[in-house]
Amino acid sequence: MNVGRILVVDDEPQIRRVLRSTLTAEGYEVRDARTGEDALTALREERFDLILLDMNMPGMGGMETCRQIRESSEAAIIMLTVRDAEEDKVAALNAGADDYITKPFSTPELLARIRAALRRLPVAAQAHPESIHLPGLEINLPMRRIVVKGREVRLTPKEFDLLQYLLANPNVPIPHGRLLQAVWGPDYGGQVEYLRVFMNRLRKKIEPEPSAPRYLVTEPWVGYRFVLPGEADRL
């Protein structure tokens, strides 16, 4: 039973070894890479569902590898960080990671995060049968296509899930906790900084003016809201 394909990127052989052993036992198919360059090569050769990426690697470091991976792949990325500092976490998420975990970690926790990252929200077809057309933004949920000012924009799975959930309840403020649990899973609820980073990423990708968001609006102290103006044209 193949639950998913995981690429493990870390310069430490023992860590690669223990992760391979653990993940294989869980049913994942595992390939590993020693450096960022090797990881990019592997990605060119095969498709992966999730990438475990070490933040501190010699040569092309974890952050740079993450950015380069994001240019061509929407696979889920979990970064392994050494320090617990907030700035590291935010930096990891800003570089395109979907989640992170601090070393040393406990394996059950890592497995839970992997499951959360691989989780996909089912597209509720009845809510939005076709596309949503907004000025400068076209969202086609069933086909998972987003077009901004005529150009197609690729969202990572978590970014798409977040957008989808907000759209499922338009014009209503959705609390942080609910968003986190819906998109990341029941183990999450307090990581407001995740939301902050992901909302920023989404805004940069789909808002006509990311610094003055029209659609993805912050509800101070509460959460976020998708503004769907009036009865937007639904074809």
Place this chain on the structure above:
Amino acid sequence: MFIQWKILIRQLAWSAIVLIAVTLVCIRVFPVNATTAGLVYLIAILGIASASGLATAVASSLAAMLCFNYFFLPPVGQFTIADPQNWIALAAFLIAALVASRLSSHARSQAREARRRVEESEHLYAFSRAILLAGPDQPLGSHAAQQIAELFNCRAVALFDAKTGETFRGGVEDLPAEDKLKEAVERGVRIGNGQVIVAPVILGGPPIGSLALKGPPFSEDALRAVLNLVAIAFERVRAQEAASAVQAARQSEELKSTLLDAIAHEFKTPLTSIKAASTSMLSNGSLAPQIRELGTIIDEEADRMNSLVTEAVRMSQIEAGKMRLERTAVDVGALLSDVVAQFGPRAEGRELSLTVSPGLPQISADSELVSLAIRQLIDNALKYSPPASPVRVRIDSGPDGVYVHVHDDGPGIPPRDRERVFQKFYRRAGKANVPGSGLGLFIARAIVRTHGGDVWIEETGGGCEFCMSLPLQKEIAEKRGQTTLSPDANR
């Protein structure tokens, strides 16, 4: 003295020539009457007195009077002493000579004095340059002694530094004045016998050294100036030494911190594999009990090593002043709920309760570091109280901030130890088998103090209560944004 005789003889010779010349001129070349002659002699005397010393002036006055008497006063060709006019003439010559002589010698000695002072000033200037511009690695003591000897023409100089006990010498002769030098420092007064002066070097306090000089006399001002310069030079050397010691200490701390950071990273790498393997193994439900027990031990010890390394790194960061706070608006109630929730498995079976007063204000703090500090207090409470007793955490607010109380039912801390528990590496006596590095409370208090608050032990009926205060946002907003943690962040 010999030189003075030579000068005297020269002056007498010149004045004699002048007088003879005047006499000849007044008799032969321009024959004049007595009055005119008298006036001419007067002028001659004035001139002689201006250019010569007093003795020559007086002698010339007498000689001039005799010439005047002999050649001009009637009866000419004879010495007539009886005539009162004679005596008046003599008196006039003498008075003029005296006055002129005194004025001119006064002026000359003033000029000499001025030249001497100028020379002294130049020497002092050269000395001050030599001393104050000396590089930090030049041995200042011997340099100063030699400069004094050279510039001021001293035959022997001895400079005594009271702090190090060293004596520096300069000049060609030797000045064995050790005891005098020390005496000058102790008594703080000048000691001099004849040619040797020993003076204490003072810079607004007790003497820091002394200076012995053997040579030409110094003016009081010059001596004082030299002593002050020497004092300043000493102080400068001391200040430089202190500054470079501080810099060396700071560099050593930074080096230690960098080293510790690198070592911590090295430790965390194998710890990662160990922890991943142990937790993975333990998540298997069907382990034989003994294997599970062994695996648990590995897991717990890996945790312990991890927290030791983290604490050590944090402590070295605090010591090096490198830790930075990232302040955000923090809801202490929510923060504490998270912290308490994280204690779940560790507080197994024990009651860990949290009471939050309503209406708590938000504070501006670094949430991670404050969580760490609170975790430390709760950890302590759990460690040092009986296994089944409850630990109660309470938050309330006061007019100036938020207060967190952690209470346990353990034996408590006696008043004499209440300050000591916060010191580095302090472990309570008799509790040596309780795990820990003794750094937790030190770090917790350093964190809270940098936020402007404090950690202390409250007096309670039974058990032990730690209190932590975190000041309100408004007060903190006055201090600017990010602050660096330092071990003696004062309240």
